Amino acid sequence: MSDFLVPDHSVEETLTSFRDNNKSVHAPRILMLYGSLRAESYSKKATQEAARVLQSFGAEVKIYDPTGLPVFDRENYQHEKVKELHELALWSEGMVWCSPELHGNLTSVIKNQIDWIPLSLGAVRPTQGRTLAVMQVSGGSQSFNAVNSLRILGRWMRMFTIPNQSSVAMAWKEFNDDGSMKDSDYRDRIVDVMEELFRMTLLLRDQKDFLGHRFSEHKDDYQEKIKSSLYGRSIE
Ligand SMILES: Cc1cc2nc3c(=O)[nH]c(=O)nc-3n(C[C@H](O)[C@H](O)[C@H](O)COP(=O)(O)O)c2cc1C
Numbered sequence: 001m002s003d004f005l006v007p008d009h010s011v012e013e014t015l016t017s018f019r020d021n022n023k024s025v026h027a028p029r030i031l032m033l034y035g036s037l038r039a040e041s042y043s044k045k046a047t048q049e050a051a052r053v054l055q056s057f058g059a060e061v062k063i064y065d066p067t068g069l070p071v072f073d074r075e076n077y078q079h080e081k082v083k084e085l086h087e088l089a090l091w092s093e094g095m096v097w098c099s100p101e102l103h104g105n106l107t108s109v110i111k112n113q114i115d116w117i118p119l120s121l122g123a124v125r126p127t128q129g130r131t132l133a134v135m136q137v138s139g140g141s142q143s144f145n146a147v148n149s150l151r152i153l154g155r156w157m158r159m160f161t162i163p164n165q166s167s168v169a170m171a172w173k174e175f176n177d178d179g180s181m182k183d184s185d186y187r188d189r190i191v192d193v194m195e196e197l198f199r200m201t202l203l204l205r206d207q208k209d210f211l212g213h214r215f216s217e218h219k220d221d222y223q224e225k226i227k228s229s230l231y232g233r234s235i236e
Pocket residue numbers: 035036037038040041042043044100101102103104105137138139140141171172
């Protein structure tokens with residue numbers, strides 16, 4: 001059997017580190033992005049409804065307005081709307097992304113916002129380790145094309161996308177004239193998703209370093225600990 005390096009922490013050591021990290025008591029900070037520029041946008045209304053729900057759980061919420069954000073060109077980083085997006089991403093501990101379904105996928109408006117958020121801003125990572133909830137609205141029957149694509153983007157941005165998600169079909173039927181959402185299973189689902197996001201953010205927000213630890217980046221630390229069998233322990 002070939003020799004290989006292994007980490008050599010006890011379970012107690014790892015658990016103590018995890019428990020000791022959980023110190024923050026402030027309201028979880030959630031940034032919400034939606035994917036439409038329409039004045040009467042249902043993805044914006046669904047986002048606003050979800051924001052009210054999050055606030056009722058105790059979160060601090062900011063909704064980014066994508067109007068005026070230039071098309072991503074990898075150059076215009078000094079643009080006011082780009083800087084605003086970066087500052088909000090850095091501020092956040094969790095995010096909600098809500099896209100309409102257009103042609104069976106997410107919209108350029110939501111993708112453009114995500115493309116403008118770099119994996120690192122200097123030494124700081126604006127998305128890595130943050131929680132993420134994904135939502136979509138559509139005009140037709142219920143589907144999950146946009147949320148599935150948002151999940152792929154969440155992985156690429158190194159976020160923890162929660163299992164629950166929201167897909168509001170025939171969104172034009174689901175809102176009152178004042179912009180609030182009618183009572184329905186779709187609204188109940190949004191409440192469930194926001195509750196899960198809120199709780200997962202409480203659980204994970206202080207654990208970025210703990211969860212971001214990579215064995216492969218600490219191989220030198222383990223140089224002295226070469227073991228020659230499976231994880232250095234004999235299997236009885
Ligand atoms: C060009 C275009 C393509 C669309 N494609 C789909 C689609 O693939 N599936 C669907 O259910 N609805 C589709 N719709 C309906 C939109 O999802 C619906 O109008 C939604 O409310 C738009 O989001 P917004 O209200 O936030 O602007 C499409 C609408 C447009 C204008």
